[in-house]
Amino acid sequence: MRGSVDGLGSSAPLGPRLPAVFADDDLAQRFVAGLDEVLAPILNVLDCLDTYFDPALTPVDFAQWLGTWVGAETDGSESEPLLRAAVAAAADLHRVRGTRRGLSQAVRLAFGAEPEITESGGAAWSARPRGP
Structure with a gap:
């Protein structure tokens, strides 16, 4: 506090x-x-209320609350720079969730490593139940 x-x-x-x-x-x-x-x-x-909603400027305790507000996936044990980065990236990550780009950004943010994703993104479907 x-x-x-x-x-x-x-x-x-x-x-x-x-x-x-x-x-x-x-x-x-x-x-x-x-x-x-x-x-x-x-x-x-x-x-200075606008600075409280900027992840780079807000106090750390408010950044944690702001993270819950925007749906940043944090567990409370991350460092301050990682917390601020997660809060800042939350809206974009939700926008691309479930896509190759979204998975890549989430892994990069959480682990600091560039992932190699080889899944094609293609899907098979049929208008009839249980396939063709």
């Missing part, structure tokens, strides 16, 4: 947004300063 940053300022402090009658009220300013301290981490995450 990620911790908080001490002294993190709010990107949108509430004090200046109060009505003029509360601008010089010390109690109101201290109260909203407390709210600013509580809301600062949330607002800072929302300010």
Whole structure:
């Protein structure tokens, strides 16, 4: 779990947004300063929310969750670079799943080796049950 940053300022402090009658009220300013301290981490995450959905930039714990969200086939024991690569490749791998290209990409991602696939991809079929 990620911790908080001490002294993190709010990107949108509430004090200046109060009505003029509360601008010089010390109690109101201290109260909203407390709210600013509580809301600062949330607002800072929302300010850079797009980076949380980029596998290369997101924090590792969020990358693991993002992997479950996009269907990346990970087991939690892979290294951080491999996890990020699996999350980034998940959509393309699902698109080509079951094809020679998809199998090749999955093996390359999981083992780091270039596979040699010799299956032709051809299939025999018949309109009648049990064949011709």
